[in-house]
Amino acid sequence: xxxxxxxAAVLISGTGSNLKxxxxxxxxxxxxxxxxxxxxNRAEAPGIGHARQAGIPVSxxxxxxxxxxxxxxxxxxxxxxxxxxxxxVLAGYMRILGEEFTRRYSGRMINLHPALxxxxxxxxxxxxxxxxxxxxxxxxxxxxxxxxxxGPVISQVRIPIMPGDDAQxxxxxxxxxxxxxxxxxxxxxxxxxxxxxxGRVFHQGRPLKEPLLLKHDGTFH
Ligand code: GRF
Numbered sequence: 321x322x323x324x325x326x327x328a329a330v331l332i333s334g335t336g337s338n339l340k341x342x343x344x345x346x347x348x349x350x351x352x353x354x355x356x357x358x359x360x361n362r363a364e365a366p367g368i369g370h371a372r373q374a375g376i377p378v379s380x381x382x383x384x385x386x387x388x389x390x391x392x393x394x395x396x397x398x399x400x401x402x403x404x405x406x407x408x409v410l411a412g413y414m415r416i417l418g419e420e421f422t423r424r425y426s427g428r429m430i431n432l433h434p435a436l437x438x439x440x441x442x443x444x445x446x447x448x449x450x451x452x453x454x455x456x457x458x459x460x461x462x463x464x465x466x467x468x469x470x471g472p473v474i475s476q477v478r479i480p481i482m483p484g485d486d487a488q489x490x491x492x493x494x495x496x497x498x499x500x501x502x503x504x505x506x507x508x509x510x511x512x513x514x515x516x517x518x519g520r521v522f523h524q525g526r527p528l529k530e531p532l533l534l535k536h537d538g539t540f541h
Contacts, residue, residue: 325354326510329405331396331413332360336367338411338432341499342506343374351503352510356403359396361415383415393421407509410464411502419466427516429464430509432502434494436476437462441469446487456480457490459498460531461505463516472521474514475505477534500538508532 330339339358345351358371359379371378379399386392392415400408410417410431422429435445437460449457458478465471477497481490508514514523521528532540 323352323512325352326406326506327354327356327404328407328409328506329357329359329400329403330355330371330409330411332358332365332367332411333362333414334365334367334412336365336370336412337495338409338499338502339367340370341503342409342411343370343376345503345507347374349503351507353506356405357400359399361392361413367412389416389418390420393418397421397424407506408464409502409506416468417464422464422466425464427463430461430474430505431464431469431471432498433460433462433469434491434498436460436478437469437473444487446490449481449490450485450487454481457494459494459501461501463521472516472519472528473531474508474521474523474528475501475532475534475540477501477536497534497536500536501534504534504538504540505532 330342332339342355346353355376357377357379359381360368361381361383363380363382368378381395381399383392386395406428408425408429436458440448446457456478458476460473460476462473463471479493514521534540
């Protein structure tokens, strides 16, 4: 019997190009994902347009309207509660989620981060890689835990840093690969091939020893 499409919420703050990649994969490539809600913490996030165009319900829950993190988190949880969400994808969501939120969705929430974690948690990742003289950079998808960008890494894509590169050129080269990484990683959840248990990521029933590495054609090694 065919499994039901995985019910997911996507949280965004900005452009939403990764959200768009997921929507396209659902519409054109048969990704077995049901994006039941998009949440943005910024009313002016251009990514909201992608959701509306696809007929996905949108909740704008602006952090500026709440006195603190706890009450803002509670409002997001309340918005997601009726949706029976199986996976939350943080795709350019620029807010830190508090402990209660991360506990509620433990093992069911992933974040896309533009660095080869555990290197360069936080912001300004490309410049930090450039300043360190790194030979490569990339993007990671990890399970969200209470620590910032600290949960176990599921998957990565890598690109070389070339002479003359700056943050903009790296972002431009990495962007399309990030989209492939998000789609391929979410697909593993849709196929129930990855799960998180007691602090570890399992892939096809075995604990993952190192992150799955995405080839530039969008499949895993
Ligand atoms: C991506 O670069 C992602 O790595 C980072 O924020 C960006 C999101 O872009 N977390 P978009 O809003 O999906 O276009």
